Amino acid sequence: MAIKYLSTTALSKEIQLPAKEVFKLLADKGLVKREKDNWILTDEGKAKGGVVKSHPQYGSYIAWCEDFKNDTIFESLENDKNLLTSTALGNHFGISKFRINPILSELGLVQKGVKGWTVTPLGKLMGGKQFEYDKTGVPYVCWNPIILTKKSIISSLKEVQGQSSTEEKNESNHSYVGFREKFEAKHRSADGHYVRSRAEMLIDNWLYMSEIVHAYERKLPIEEDVYCDFYLPVGKVYIEFWGLENDPKYVARKQDKIKIYEKYGFNLIELSDEDIQNLDDILPKKLLKFGIQAY
Known part of the structure; x- marks a missing residue:
């Protein structure tokens, strides 16, 4: 039976993740590397089943055997599907999407860049992960749902809304x-x-x-x-x-x-x-x- 190959873009559609994130992960794992404006397949990538194919219209591209989509390296990206945007985090606590990032910034979890928001070291400890929009390159941060269990974050966000009870304050103090x-x-x-x-x-x-x-x-x-x-x-x-x-x-x-x-x-x-x-x-x-x- 002939082996079926998927281009990296087709692979990203199969696992329902942005192609940009898939390429970044492959590069982080040493399977591909960037040279000028092109992606190059490495020896490690070849060992994983990667091949270079040619298309009469689009030229050379990297492809992967179909089974590669089940590789364990994609588990971390699968988890990204459950990440919370800042808007979703704000909705959970009843805070406007326009206020949530400034509040997270005041707590030291994110910081404002020239455009967008970037995660801080403390933010990473609290489950923050850095991304950027494909078309604009503007950075933004998403959050592991575990942040919803962090007592310090829950308490701080409630305080912003004046919801902290005396009991909560006494317990934390x-x-x-x-x-x-x-x-x-x-x-x-x-x-x-x-x-x-x-x-x-x-x-x-x-x-x-x-x-x-x-x-x-x-x-x-x-x-x-x-x-x-x-x-x-x-x-x-x-x-x-x-x-x-x-x-x-x-x-x-x-x-x-x-x-x-x-x-x-x-x-x-x-x-x-x-x-x-x-x-x-x-x-x-x-x-x-x-x-x-x-x-």
Whole structure:
């Protein structure tokens, strides 16, 4: 029986996936390579059953034996069929398609490019996958449905809509209760925030007077229950003030938090007691490293 061959384009139709994604996967697996404007079949591709055929009208093209469509390399692309677009993600949470990407950006999961949106390292950890539109090349991000089970994402998106219940907040704050009870937020800053120390009040006031939008005690958008001291949406920067360096438990907690910031690649500014006396000199320099101009 003669072997039936499929062109790569015909193969993509058989498995119901975009030809561009199929070519990219074949290239990633080393079965084909790009030379100038042409796709070239490699020795690895030949070993997989690929051949070069010729058409009187369209010229040479790469073809594959029909059974190749069942190869395990296409399993990952099959999973892509179940990915959620940002619009579908927004619909799930009742958020407009025009707001969902800016919200995901504020959470540090995507970032806006010259055109379209690109996934961040944190976004990849949360199940984001990068794509681009065939005709325009504009990038966009789709999401593994597992993102719908991420407590940190669910909580953050609900907070945006003002839906977080007291019960949810208490549950997520459980590991932080001891610290909060010990250091009550009783220092009122100029913008109305109640903070837990005079040093934090000075930091808050400095940010407010510098017209830098900030949040106090923002939960990091991760599964671990970790809260920053301050969060700056512009630049996606977190600020931590370390004020109890003589307390062994505090120092241990500090090291654990630093490891979390490093794990997720978050932008972190660290301030000490000495820095508080020189915020006008220290903070502008630290902020500038993340593209934030204070004055």
